Amino acid sequence: MLVSILVYLCCGAVAGVLAGLLGVGGGIVIVPMLVSVFPTQGIPPEYVQQLALGTSLASIMITSVSSARAHNKRGAVHWDIFRRMTPGILLGTFFGGLVASHMPTLFLKVFFICFLAFVAVQMLSSYRPPATREMPGALGTAGAGGVIGLISSFVGIGGGTLSVPFMSYCNVPLHHAVGTSAALGFPIAVAGTLSYIIGGWQQPDLPAGCFGFVHLLALVGIAVASFCTAPLGAKLSHALPTSKLKKAFAVFLIIVDIRMIVALL
Known part of the structure; x- marks a missing residue:
């Protein structure tokens, strides 16, 4: 039990720094770690991935608030973009989470592995958009939010790897994209958590301490640590060369992805 708590705290600390630094909710780190830890807690294999996704999204509710507050103090949150994206995010994440709650674990693991590879390639890319490109109108922005929310619910993230x-x-x-993404992590987390709670409600063989597909002990450990470290990440994001940090994180994701593929095989 003590070892598990320490693992959850370490996981939350890393997730909090990443949330503030890159505008991600930390789910990219939280999900693989929980997938590794949960089988040692006697959790049935068929529920491991769903519990990892639901718990990750629940923890992001705390992480995103802490991170968004830190970025907002620096004027880096575009609340107009937040308001336009949120309706689509809420719908996409909620319905995506309900669907994912009843999907086979193998499919969700393969989807997550493919998503990690996509994110790593994206972070290593040096593509620059045309200088004339602007945010789409209200409908287009809401639609983008829906897509971001849908994918986020399948991989248990705060959406930063897509919204940034x-x-x-x-x-x-x-820096403004990172700050706004941190704020957007909250509606993603709320809608996703609710859908995973409903999807996992009264599922047979779930261990004690689970609220639907949310593991409460893991949630507390991750949330406490991430709330404390998210402001540090936000501070670092305004002081360090983000491009180099993104490339280093991409290499880390590739390593995690390879480990998950080996474990799957």
Whole structure:
């Protein structure tokens, strides 16, 4: 039990730094770690991935608030973009989570592995959008939010790995894209958590301490640590060369991806 708590705290600490640094919710780190830890806690294999996804999204509710507050103090959150993307995000994440709750674990693991590879390639890319490109209108922005929310619910993330590139592609300054993405992590997390709780409600053989597909002990450990470290990540994002950090993180993701592929095989 003590070892598990320490693992959850370490996982949350890393997730918090990443949330503030890159505008991601930390799910990219949280999900693989929980997938490794949960089988040792006696959790049935058929529920491991769903519990990891639901718990990750629940923890992002805390991480995103802490990270968004830190970025907002630096004027890096575009609340107009937040308001336009949120309706689509709520719908996409909620319905995506309900669907994912009843999908086979193998499919979700393969989807997550493919998503990690996509994110790593994306972070290693040096593509720059045309200088004339701007954010789409209200309908287009809401639609983009829906797609981001849908994919986020399948991989248990706060959406930063999609929303930051989307906003950067529309020529929102990188630090502002990171800050706005941190704020967008909250509606993604709320809708996703609710859907995983409903999807996992009264599932047979779930261990004690689970609220639907949310593992409460893991949630507390991750949330406490991530809330404390997210402001540090936000501070670093405004002080360090983000491009080099993104490339280093991409290499880390490739390593995680390879480990997950080996474990799957």
